[in-house]
Amino acid sequence: MKITKLTTYRVAPRWMFLKMETDAGVTGWGEPVIEGRARTVEAAVHELSHYLVGQDPARINDLWQAMYRGGFYRGGPILMSAIAGIDQALWDIKGKVLGQPVYELLGGLVRDRMKTYSWVGGDRPADIIAGIGQLVDAGFDTFKMNGTEELGLIDSAAKVDAAVGRIAEIRNAFGYSIEFGIDFHGRVAAPMARPLLRELEAYRPLFVEEPVLAEQWEQYRRLADATSIPLAAGERMYSRFDFKRVFAEGGLAIVQPDLSHAGGITECVKIAAMAEAYDVALAPHCPLGPVALAACLQVDFVSHNAVLQEQSMGIHYNRGAELLDYVVNKDDFRLCDGYIDPLPLPGLGVEINEDAVKEASRTAPDWRNPLWRHADGSVAEW
Numbered sequence: 001m002k003i004t005k006l007t008t009y010r011v012a013p014r015w016m017f018l019k020m021e022t023d024a025g026v027t028g029w030g031e032p033v034i035e036g037r038a039r040t041v042e043a044a045v046h047e048l049s050h051y052l053v054g055q056d057p058a059r060i061n062d063l064w065q066a067m068y069r070g071g072f073y074r075g076g077p078i079l080m081s082a083i084a085g086i087d088q089a090l091w092d093i094k095g096k097v098l099g100q101p102v103y104e105l106l107g108g109l110v111r112d113r114m115k116t117y118s119w120v121g122g123d124r125p126a127d128i129i130a131g132i133g134q135l136v137d138a139g140f141d142t143f144k145m146n147g148t149e150e151l152g153l154i155d156s157a158a159k160v161d162a163a164v165g166r167i168a169e170i171r172n173a174f175g176y177s178i179e180f181g182i183d184f185h186g187r188v189a190a191p192m193a194r195p196l197l198r199e200l201e202a203y204r205p206l207f208v209e210e211p212v213l214a215e216q217w218e219q220y221r222r223l224a225d226a227t228s229i230p231l232a233a234g235e236r237m238y239s240r241f242d243f244k245r246v247f248a249e250g251g252l253a254i255v256q257p258d259l260s261h262a263g264g265i266t267e268c269v270k271i272a273a274m275a276e277a278y279d280v281a282l283a284p285h286c287p288l289g290p291v292a293l294a295a296c297l298q299v300d301f302v303s304h305n306a307v308l309q310e311q312s313m314g315i316h317y318n319r320g321a322e323l324l325d326y327v328v329n330k331d332d333f334r335l336c337d338g339y340i341d342p343l344p345l346p347g348l349g350v351e352i353n354e355d356a357v358k359e360a361s362r363t364a365p366d367w368r369n370p371l372w373r374h375a376d377g378s379v380a381e382w
């Protein structure tokens with residue numbers, strides 16, 4: 001069998017799908033995308049096709065190594081997202097050829113169902129109580145929200161109190177019948193992470209995510225020594241080589257590699273195994289589309305240390321399309337009390353509605369995140 005063609009489709013809300021065709025008529029799908037840089041990743045995917053067209057899609061490991069090492073320069077969000085989507089499509093083809101879901105090819109199920117969580121509140125955490133209430137009625141009990149709005153390197157006690165007050169309201173409204181992670185989203189610098197974590201201790205969140213930016217990774221250990229709140233990060237780390245220093249240094253209780261940013265299934269299975277050796281939990285990042293989620297689930301179902309899976313149903317980014325709009329087998333993604341069952345179809349387990357993808361690609365938006373600024377006009381982390 002030989003790879004014959006790679007076609008990319010940018011679609012609403014901010015996703016991109018890759019269709020990989022073969023001379024045997026078997027097609028694989030991937031979701032190579034960095035939110036806000038879809039066109040850049042698209043160019044990278046087509047540059048990498050040099051290593052793929054004419055090659056045997058069964059040789060995933062060799063193709064991965066050729067894409068990663070062959071171009072001398074390596075790593076980073078663009079190249080690793082392009083490799084991720086290509087890797088997903090290769091695993092999809094392998095599973096379809098062998099008639100097995102990818103998790104069977106990776107050693108079989110390690111659990112019967114996977115716990116997921118939902119986002120509440122938007123870029124500026126608001127209406128969280130109402131949002132949680134609606135999702136509790138739908139059977140969810142685990143959530144994530146942004147912790148703050150713009151926050152200066154050094155900022156006021158009032159800003160800290162506003163952030164903590166929102167969390168206090170949640171506990172007042174729902175007690176401990178629900179759990180939630182708080183995403184600092186890289187908006188918080190180390191001098192402000194300390195007082196925020198200290199004040200949040202009383203409300204016992206499930207985790208705090210990106211307590212500081214990934215480039216400040218050496219702070220994780222120091223912050224972890226000052227708090228009992230589990231710290232999580234990983235969406236802006238793109239390979240084992242980014243994660244290894246974090247494992248060695250310590251401080252993270254949860255790692256959140258993104259299956260569409262960190263080299264795909266081939267790489268994230270290895271990251272998951274590294275994490276397990278350090279007693280670190282896995283909670284793949286996935287504010288994206290159905291192929292990305294399906295790839296996450298393939299890794300979740302073979303990783304003992306997988307504890308939570310992000311999924312984007314109802315997330316504030318999904319404007320113009322929702323998680324399952326491009327999926328034929330919607331029922332396979334049904335959530336029951338926040339849990340999802342193993343996807344039964346061969347390959348990644350998602351049957352893409354190609355006509356819907358092609359139609360949506362005709363009017364694809366160029367999504368990018370807003371550029372935030374502080375009151376003094378300087379750029380703020382979004």
Ligand SMILES: O=C(O)C(=O)C[C@@H](O)[C@H](O)CO
Pocket residue numbers: 035036183185235285286287310317369
């Ligand atoms: O889902 C999360 O945890 C996020 O922090 C969302 C962020 O990754 C945006 O997708 C970036 O555009």
Ligand SMILES: [Mg+2]
Pocket residue numbers: 183185209210235
């Ligand atoms: Mg996040």
